[in-house]
Amino acid sequence: MRPFLFNEKIKEKIQANLLRWFKENQRDLPWRKTKDPYAIWISEVMLQQTQVQTVIPYYQRFLNIFPDLRSLAKAPLSKVLKVWEGLGYYSRARNLHQASQIVLNNFNGRIPDRLEDLLRLPGVGKSTAGAILSIAFNKKAPILDGNVKRVLSRLIAFSNDQRKERGENLLWQISQSLIPKGVARTFNQALMDLGSMICTPRHPNCQDCPLMKLCQGFGSGKPESYTPSSFRKRIPHFFGIAAIIQKNEKVLLIQRPPEGFLGGLWEFPNWRIGRNERRLSVRLRNKIKEEFGIEVIVKNDLGPFSQAYSHFRLTLQVFSCEYLHGNGMGRWISIKKLDQFPMSRIHRELSRVI
């Protein structure tokens, strides 16, 4: 297949218009105040599938606690997960932690500035590597995040059907080919800002776009149609029961396995149940006895707690329980220290109602 190339004049116009626009309109973001590759790496990982406004407080806090690569590499994973708590996609925190140790050991603590080295770090894919190379090192490396995909797709009127047939290689090529010499850092950030501020998914503000006259999506009259159509499957709704088991001033927590869903996070004992199950408190007491070997009295129904995940919805019916006797797995945690343990959102909410 012939590589896609803009006419040289068009390309220069795109570059000039975008850079001019960026100079006046760029967002003021905390990670733009630094050129520290470590800090930029942190920001890029946090920004994976996560909106800028959500990331900002996490980024500030993370860098206060782990100001440099060594401090991150030397920290226990549980502490990293704790700082990450609430941000989601916790494998990012695990990968970041592991990658920081690789960088410390194999690269003398310096974030590598070669694509092949970056791609070997867990949690760094092509787009994050491109962002680090361009933003931290001003190298001519392409990025292709959600914003840039949309901007470039509209720019060349790359339809969803074409995207399905041809994949995204074309968009990568264009992203690469557009970068002007010497200003990769600025240009890539300009592409992202355009995508988030002007070339938005549903109602792009074409009238304010510096690329309007050069944009084939605008020319087509239907710039909204170039966002990938997602046939969202109906997500299942799961139900469960959870127990806050108190013994003196402590409660029973279990830690999830280190990999997979919410890996490494702590939670209150909980079990899936059917949608229409009854006698939940009896069910819960039996479960606790079977799995933990602990006898309890189920006391209060603390009500339902719900959380929507990407692929399912969960509603937990929560009961407070009084410990009687027995011993098993799990860990008794002082209620005062619950805040120190990384938890997913719904379990953090439970910890607040004790």
Place this chain on the structure above:
DNA sequence: AATCCGGGGAC
């Protein structure tokens, strides 16, 4: 090529 992996902002 599909699917898993969180949580939240915007509408």
Place this chain on the structure above:
DNA sequence: GTCCCAGGATT
């Protein structure tokens, strides 16, 4: 409620 976010890893 829906859509989507500065994606990566796994299968």
